[in-house]
Amino acid sequence: MSTTSTTVGTSATSLLRFATAGSVDDGKSTLVGRLLHDSKSVLADQLEAVEHASRSRGQEAPDLALLTDGLRAEREQGITIDVAYRYFATPRRRFILADTPGHVQYTRNMVTGASTAELAVVLVDARNGVVEQTRRHAAVAALLRVPHVVLAVNKMDLVDYAEPVFAAIAAEFTAYAASLGVKDVLAVPISALAGDNVVEPSAQMDWYGGPTLLEHLETVPVGSDPGAEPARFPVQYVIRPQTEEHPDYRGYAGQLASGVLRVGDPVTVLPSGHTTTVAAIDALGRETDLAWAPQSVTVRLADDLDVSRGDLITAGASPAPTKDIEATVSHLNERPLRAGDKVLLKHTTRTVRALVKEITYRIDIDTLEQRSGTEGLNVNDIGHVKLRTAEPLALDDYTDNRRTGSFLLIDPADGTTLTAGMAGEAFATVRTDGAPGAPEEEDWV
Numbered sequence: 001m002s003t004t005s006t007t008v009g010t011s012a013t014s015l016l017r018f019a020t021a022g023s024v025d026d027g028k029s030t031l032v033g034r035l036l037h038d039s040k041s042v043l044a045d046q047l048e049a050v051e052h053a054s055r056s057r058g059q060e061a062p063d064l065a066l067l068t069d070g071l072r073a074e075r076e077q078g079i080t081i082d083v084a085y086r087y088f089a090t091p092r093r094r095f096i097l098a099d100t101p102g103h104v105q106y107t108r109n110m111v112t113g114a115s116t117a118e119l120a121v122v123l124v125d126a127r128n129g130v131v132e133q134t135r136r137h138a139a140v141a142a143l144l145r146v147p148h149v150v151l152a153v154n155k156m157d158l159v160d161y162a163e164p165v166f167a168a169i170a171a172e173f174t175a176y177a178a179s180l181g182v183k184d185v186l187a188v189p190i191s192a193l194a195g196d197n198v199v200e201p202s203a204q205m206d207w208y209g210g211p212t213l214l215e216h217l218e219t220v221p222v223g224s225d226p227g228a229e230p231a232r233f234p235v236q237y238v239i240r241p242q243t244e245e246h247p248d249y250r251g252y253a254g255q256l257a258s259g260v261l262r263v264g265d266p267v268t269v270l271p272s273g274h275t276t277t278v279a280a281i282d283a284l285g286r287e288t289d290l291a292w293a294p295q296s297v298t299v300r301l302a303d304d305l306d307v308s309r310g311d312l313i314t315a316g317a318s319p320a321p322t323k324d325i326e327a328t329v330s331h332l333n334e335r336p337l338r339a340g341d342k343v344l345l346k347h348t349t350r351t352v353r354a355l356v357k358e359i360t361y362r363i364d365i366d367t368l369e370q371r372s373g374t375e376g377l378n379v380n381d382i383g384h385v386k387l388r389t390a391e392p393l394a395l396d397d398y399t400d401n402r403r404t405g406s407f408l409l410i411d412p413a414d415g416t417t418l419t420a421g422m423a424g425e426a427f428a429t430v431r432t433d434g435a436p437g438a439p440e441e442e443d444w445v
Helices: 028-038 044-056 072-077 104-114 132-143 163-179 213-219
Strands: 015-022 084-089 094-099 119-125 148-154 185-189 231-234 237-239 251-255 260-262 266-270 274-283 286-288 290-292 296-301 312-315 322-331 342-347 350-363 382-393 406-410 417-423
Touching: 015 028, 015 104, 015 132, 028 084, 028 094, 028 119, 028 213, 094 104, 104 132, 119 132, 119 163, 132 163, 132 322, 132 382, 148 163, 148 213, 163 185, 185 213, 231 251, 231 260, 260 274, 274 290, 342 382, 342 417, 350 406
Parallel strands: 015 094, 015 119, 119 148, 148 185
Antiparallel strands: 084 094, 231 312, 237 251, 251 296, 260 290, 266 274, 266 312, 274 286, 274 296, 322 382, 322 417, 342 350, 342 406, 350 382, 406 417
C-alpha cells in the first residue's frame, strides 16, 4: 500500500531534517540567517528586532546571524554554543534545521543535532580550507551515518570568487569524506554574507554550474520505504485499564523505530525470544490493519506473554540478544571514559547496568588511524569500546538501523549523559595492535 512508504521527492509534504556544522567563524549562523531571510521565512517583527540589535551594535546592515544565535552569551561572544533548531518551509519542502556549534568545546552538541539528520552541511572558510574541526565534523557525520553531506565553501567573496581555491578545497574534503565511507558529497561555493549561491545563483561565480544550496536541499532524496526495513517496536508502556468495558485489554504502547507491523504478522519479543502474532493495532483511538515507522501506536498480541517496558517486539530478521557489546562511541562529557567504569546503558526504552571492559582504540581524526593503548576517551574523542551489560540487549548494527543500533552511556551517580554509542564498526580505518583491558566486576554486571 502506498501508505507504508515515506514520500520521496519534492512534494510540499516532504520533510528534510538537516544540520549545519563547521569551525568557529566559518559563518554558520550567517548562512542559516541568509537561508531563512532569502527564502522569505523570517517574520517582519523578527527582522525588525535583528535590525534594531544590529544598529545598537554599530552595524549598518542587519546581522543575519542574530536570527539563530538566541542566547545572550552567543550574541556577546559572536559564537554558537547551543544547538538552535529552526523550522521553515518553501513551496517544495518543509525543513527542520539544527544549527550546531563550531567550537571544538561544543563538538558533542553536533552529535545531538546530526543524530536524526538526513543531510549535513559542513561549512569551510575559503581562506582557511579544510582544518581539524572540519575533519572532525565530517567524521561525526560519517559516524552517525548521515546519508547526504554538503560542503559549503563560504566567504568566497574574500578570495575574489576564485575557482581554483574552491576546487582545491572540494577535492581535499571529498577525498577525506570518501575515506570515511561517505558516498554522497556535493560541494557548493557560497558567500553567506552576500547571498551568493545560497538561495539565488551567483553572478560572481558563473564558472559554477551546480545547484544553489536551497535548490539542493529542496531536491535531495529524503526518507525511506519502511516496508524495506525489519519492524522494530520498543515497548514504552503497558496499558492495562482493567475496566468493566475492557476487563482483559492488554496493549503495548510505543513508537515504531523502523519497518511496518500488520495484524497477523508473526513477531518475536526480545530479549525473551517468545513468539506470537499481532492480534490488533490501535492508533489514535481506532483499530487499524497496519502501522509504519515512526508512528506511535498500541500493539496487542495474540498470546498473554510477559512483556514489559524496554522489551523489543520484532518482525522479520531479529538481532540476537547479547550481554557483550562492541561499539564505536563519541564521548560527550568532560569526565573521561575509562576501562573499568560502571555505567548505565540506555537502548531505546531499556536501561541496564553495564561495565566498560575495554577501550579498544581511539580514532585519530587527522589520519583515521586507530590509536590503541589509550587509557581512556576524553571529551569529543571518537573511539571503540567493549561493554558488558547486566542483562541481554537486542541491538541492530548501526549501519543497518540508526534507531535500534544506537545507545547512550549514562553516569549512574547523577544521570549525566557520558557517551553516544553506535553498535558495530564506524568506518574504514587503519588498525593497530594492543589495547588495555579491565577486570570484569560481576558485582556490577
